[in-house]
Amino acid sequence: MEVAIARRSVAHRRADDYALTPLRDSRPATGRAASVVECEHCGQAVRCRVYSVADTIRFRARWRLVSRLCIVAAAAVLLADAISIAGHLPDKPASHLAATLFGLSSVATAGCVLLSIRANRLSRDEDGVRLASWSDPHRLRWSSVLPSD
Numbered sequence: 001m002e003v004a005i006a007r008r009s010v011a012h013r014r015a016d017d018y019a020l021t022p023l024r025d026s027r028p029a030t031g032r033a034a035s036v037v038e039c040e041h042c043g044q045a046v047r048c049r050v051y052s053v054a055d056t057i058r059f060r061a062r063w064r065l066v067s068r069l070c071i072v073a074a075a076a077v078l079l080a081d082a083i084s085i086a087g088h089l090p091d092k093p094a095s096h097l098a099a100t101l102f103g104l105s106s107v108a109t110a111g112c113v114l115l116s117i118r119a120n121r122l123s124r125d126e127d128g129v130r131l132a133s134w135s136d137p138h139r140l141r142w143s144s145v146l147p148s149d
């Protein structure tokens with residue numbers, strides 16, 4: 001199936017982001033519109049929703065906000081850990097519960113950092129195109145970073 005790639009009008013930071021999702025139609029002026037795109041996994045034509053430039057920019061801003069909130073959460077957990085550790089001197093060891101909470105907070109911190117990295121990447125790669133149905137096994141983009149089947 002041959003699909004013409006329409007360059008989208010949303011400004012990307014990297015030039016190669018324009019080809020994330022090959023589109024036949026141009027973006028709607030406002031809201032969203034239905035379109036057809038070739039699945040990067042199987043090559044079938046699948047229905048998708050294409051959002052306007054303003055909505056796409058809003059999606060990116062949301063991902064940036066999520067990324068920043070995750071960093072703030074990680075910093076808050078680290079600060080709480082530092083305060084907790086400061087209260088437990090070598091002659092006064094932490095209780096089992098405090099040690100368990102410290103371990104769990106370390107995992108939470110790592111999760112926040114990883115989620116922040118992911119959200120930051122999504123804010124950069126967001127192109128305002130979604131599959132019409134969540135149940136479809138098709139993929140729109142980023143197939144190059146998925147493990148091969």
Ligand SMILES: [Zn+2]
Pocket residue numbers: 039040041042043044137138139
């Ligand atoms: Zn597919």
